[in-house]
Amino acid sequence: MKILLVAEHHQGQLRPATRHAVTAARQLGEQIDAVIAGADLSAVAAELATLAGINRVLQLDTAAQISPEQLAPALVNLAADYDVILAAAGTLSRDVLPRVAALLDVNMLPDLIRIESADTFVRPTYAGNVQARVQSLDARRVLSIRAPAFAATGTQAAAPIETRSFAADASQPHSSWLAEVQPHSDRPELTNARVVVSGGRALGSAEGFDTLLHPLASKLNAAIGASRAAVDEGFAPNEAQVGQTGVVVAPELYIAIGISGAVQHLAGMKDSGIVVAINSDPDAPIFQHADYSLVGDLFSVVPELTARL
C-alpha cells in the first residue's frame, strides 16, 4: 500500500502533528512519501526527511503562499501513484482534503482515532459520544487522523528529497491570500501543550483570564484554553476555544476552571491524561470526567493554588 502523507508547516516549522500522522501512515503500509508545499521550505523538508518511516519527501516549491484551492489539484495530480492520501486533522487538512476527495470522487474519512485494517477505521461522532467503525469501499482513500490518538514517530537517517517547482494556478477565483495575523504568545501552542489551563464563563471577563488564569498557566508552562461561552463573551480569543467547534486537545494535564462540562466542551478535551476541575457547583457535569474535583469559588481557589505552586 502506497501512502502520500501531506505534511503541515507554519512559520518555517514542521507542525508536530505531522510526526503523529507518520505513525498512523506506518500502520497502513511501509511505502510512505511525504509532500510539503510552500515557499522557502528547504529546512522544513530536511526535517521531514528525518521522520522515521518516510521513504521520500516531495517538496513542491511555490513562489508564495499557496491556497487550499491551488494545493488540492496538485495533490490530485500526485494521487494517481498512491492508495492513501493522509494528513493530521487540522486547519490545513480540513480545508484541503475534502477538496482532494471531491476531485477524486471518493469519500473523505476525517478525524480517525484508530486504524483497524487497510479499509476499516474508528472515528468519533456525535461530539465524541459515539465511536463509529467505518469501512471504506473506495479504491483510493483520503484520511485525516487525530494527532493525540497516535504517538509521534521517531527519527531516521534522512530520506531523499525531490524538489519540484510548482506553478500554482493563479486563476482560482474563490479566495486570495491577504495576510496572516498571528497573535504573539510565549506560551506553548494549545494543541501541543503538555498542560492546558482552560477557563469558562465564570471567569466573568477578559481581566479574569489575565489576572487568574495567566499566572497559573505561567507557573505550569501551560497553554490557555477556553469554553465557547468564554470565547463568545469576548473573554478569550477564538483560537483558544476547546471543543466540538474549537480545537481538540489531549494534554497530560487539563485544568478546567469555571467550566460546566457541556458535551461539546468534553468533545475537545476528554482524552486528556489527568483532568482537574474547579467549580462552585458540586453537581457540575465536568466533575464526572475529572480525576481531581475541587468544589469552590474560583476567585479564591485559583490564586491560592497559584501561590502554592
Ligand SMILES: Cc1cc2nc3c(=O)[nH]c(=O)nc-3n(C[C@H](O)[C@H](O)[C@H](O)COP(=O)(O)OP(=O)(O)OC[C@H]3O[C@@H](n4cnc5c(N)ncnc54)[C@H](O)[C@@H]3O)c2cc1C
Ligand atoms: C453546536 C454547538 C457547538 C458547541 N461547541 C462548543 C465548543 O466547541 N466548546 C465549548 O466549550 N462549548 C461549545 N458549545 C457550547 C456548550 O454547549 C456550552 O454552552 C459551553 O461549553 C458552556 O461554557 P461554560 O462551561 O464556560 O459556561 P456555563 O455552562 O455557563 O458554565 C459555567 C460554570 O461555571 C461555574 N461557576 C460559576 N461561578 C463560579 C465560581 N465563582 N467559581 C467556580 N465555578 C463557578 C458554574 O457552576 C458552571 O458550571 C457548543 C454548543 C453547540 C450547540
